Amino acid sequence: MRKIEPSRNNQGSIQLRFSVNSKRYGFNPVPGGRFDNKRDLNTAQAIATTIQNDILAKNFDPTLDRYRLAPKPRLANADTQHQSPKSLLSLWDYWVASLDLPVATQEHHYKAIRQQIIKANPDLMDTTWLTQSNLGASTFNQRLGYLKRCYRWAVPIKLVTSNPYDELKNRKAYASPIKPFTSREIKVIIQGFEEFAMHYAPFVKFLLATGVRTSEAIGLRWRHIDFDQGFVTIQESLSRDWAGNGYQRVRKETKTGSSRQLEMSEELRLLLWSLRPSKTDQDSLVFTTVKGKPIDDGNFRERYWVKILTKVGVDYRRPYTTRHTTASHAINQGTPVTGVAYLLGHKDTRMVMQTYAHLVNRPKLPDIPIG
Incomplete structure (x- = not known):
């Protein structure tokens, strides 16, 4: 091509x-x-x-x-100063244009906020459209952060006189405790998929075995699997197209922009080898829908994941929990924190320590004679 x-x-x-x-x-x-x-x-x-x-x-x-x-959007030259925007939407478009963002990045949070702005159509200094919105705490805090940065950019170049969003406080977010799947739960989940949705059983096994992000597994191509060397290379993802719907996905680099090689266990190698087509198109996807389309994570969750967890009697956790499961089992089996960070594709150990510190070097209670 x-x-x-x-x-x-x-x-x-x-x-x-x-x-x-x-x-x-x-x-x-x-x-x-x-x-x-x-x-x-x-x-x-x-x-x-x-x-x-x-x-x-x-x-x-x-x-x-x-x-x-x-x-x-075109700004006037520095000598005549910028044309003052009349609405938040105009200011937002000025700011986003100034950032020189990759297209895929623009299509995610920036476009979602823009769509909310279009729907509310607020005045330039109005903040009630955000404070009165029915957003969850984490989403509210995230969008507030973007808006603060937008106005902090606009004030020095005199597009606005002040930053009304600096006066707003984050909402208190309560993090749900992470509950990885146990060995027993892993076994019954796999059995459930093999019985009720066999086509997706290899996809679920791969998620559990590797701890990759769902979008990374969805975007895995045969070119990324080296059976001779025994590695799976994770270097890109097929993420949800926030401007589209259904099966539309956007191929881009991993979330952290890094590449990692995961050494295959014998079980994982045999699993992938069993899926390998006789005539391999190196650019074709390893995991697809029954009709050969890219997997849509939302559709997979609703049509298969929720139903099968219910059938096998496992408390619901989202598919992303497979990633937490891999990490927690690795820590419990003695993998160093630096190794866990590499397996998960993090650039350093900060995220691992924030998320899994309670599992690292977990002490036992002292031996107190109470009997």
């Missing part, structure tokens, strides 16, 4: 031209962008890469809607 590269049209703007299944496509990925502007060109290249990855993953959107950006 020919690499998709941005080109310059006669007016100096950017154009993407490519073919999919003999059908030709062409569009301007950065409305208002210029080919001679490095930031615009980098944005266009990121969109081109997203398209190419979607084509390889058989997840291409022929409408191109997933790949289009809103017209780029």
